[in-house]
Amino acid sequence: MFLEKTLHPLVSLIEMPDLRIQELLQMDFYSVLMKGRCSQSMAYGQKNYDFSDGTLVFLSPGQPINCMTWGGGKDHILLCFHPELISGTSLGEHFNDYTFFHYRQNEALHVSVRERMVFKDCMESIKNELRWGVDEYSRKLICNKIELLLNYGSRFYHRQFIMRHDVHAEIVEKTDKWLERYFFTGQPRHTGLPSAESCARVQNMSSAYFDDLLKFETGKRTDEYVQFKRISVACDLLRRTDRSVAEIAEDLGCPSVRHFTSLFKKLKGCTPSLYKTPN
Numbered sequence: 625m626f627l628e629k630t631l632h633p634l635v636s637l638i639e640m641p642d643l644r645i646q647e648l649l650q651m652d653f654y655s656v657l658m659k660g661r662c663s664q665s666m667a668y669g670q671k672n673y674d675f676s677d678g679t680l681v682f683l684s685p686g687q688p689i690n691c692m693t694w695g696g697g698k699d700h701i702l703l704c705f706h707p708e709l710i711s712g713t714s715l716g717e718h719f720n721d722y723t724f725f726h727y728r729q730n731e732a733l734h735v736s737v738r739e740r741m742v743f744k745d746c747m748e749s750i751k752n753e754l755r756w757g758v759d760e761y762s763r764k765l766i767c768n769k770i771e772l773l774l775n776y777g778s779r780f781y782h783r784q785f786i787m788r789h790d791v792h793a794e795i796v797e798k799t800d801k802w803l804e805r806y807f808f809t810g811q812p813r814h815t816g817l818p819s820a821e822s823c824a825r826v827q828n829m830s831s832a833y834f835d836d837l838l839k840f841e842t843g844k845r846t847d848e849y850v851q852f853k854r855i856s857v858a859c860d861l862l863r864r865t866d867r868s869v870a871e872i873a874e875d876l877g878c879p880s881v882r883h884f885t886s887l888f889k890k891l892k893g894c895t896p897s898l899y900k901t902p903n
Contacts, residue, residue, distance in 0.1 A: 626702075631754040634709040635766055637747055640700040653706045654725065655683040656773070658743055660699035678740035680733040682725045682777065689729065701747055705770060715767045715774075722774050724781055726832035739780050746773035785840045795827055795834075796841050802826055803850065807857040812877025817854070820846035855891045858884075862900040869896045 628638045659679045683689055685707060710716035724733070735743065750769045756762070785792065806818060823846055824834035835846050842849060854876050861872045873884035873896075888896045 632758055632762065632766070635705040635750075635754065635770075636703075637751045637754060638702040638704070640702065650686060650688040651683070651704065652685050653704050654685060655689070656703040656777075657681050657683070657689065658701045658703075658740075658747070677737045678735045678743070680735065680743065680777065681729050682722070682727065682733075684725045701744070703747060703750065703770075703773075705766075709763065710767055710770075713764070713767045715771045722778065723832045723836055724777060726830060728830045728833065731830060731833045733777065733781055733784060735780055739776075742776050743773065746776065781836075782840075785837065789841070792837050792841050795837065799823055799827065799838070800853065803853040804857060807854055807876055808861075810875035812854075813875050817847075817850055817877055823850075851887065852891065855888055858888060858896065859892070859899065862896055869900070872896070 626638045626640065628636060630636065657680065659681075681689070710719060724731075746769065750766060750773070753762070753765050753769060802823075803818065806812070820831040820835045824831040827834060829837075831846075838849055839845055844852060858872055858876055861867060861875075862869070865872075867875075869884070870881050873881050876884070878884035878887070885895055885897075888894075888899070892899060
């Protein structure tokens, strides 16, 4: 498709002066696409560009990319590597830590000039290694260089989360209100606890991005935060209503009073009955 010579059967790095493909691409390997500087300011992702000097999107196997979204600009670079490349390596062992491979395209990473140069240096290092040809050291060296690039991706996404604190704080506040309504209306009794997917769907974002956002802002993963809100609502119901512990446990989706009591005591340090009537 790109008329690029294959230097390694499991990894390629393709430089594209301009991306002109007007279609959806769906590839069976991990991909990192770096788009060049945007010539005009535009909204992309959860807010306007943090920086307009470059944008990166990380794709998992089978995840489609809309090339029309990435049209315009110059100096695109596409890094592709097959899952077999990292299988059994140190990179493969902790690859799930790079959750941004499960973000949506509109949750991309926007980089500064300095950050873009870091990624370009990493990709140039990978290309130089590919030029050596395949030998017994190739796989380990290439994986090490890809790992370095992904670690920088983690660092710069962390910076982006810091810059978007105000926006993300509003999202957490909206999630709080939605969870409170969910629990106060007794919905868990019929549909169970909200998942990361259902919480993210309300905010129109991927579950991976939402989970990382919540972890960054509150220190809790989605499942932990949902439990925290469930017990918070339980405290209000215990103090402000005459409902029994059993009724509250059922409304909040607990399989039994014993389970509810154990969870409540773990988070609040006392039983629901004692919390309801402290004297």
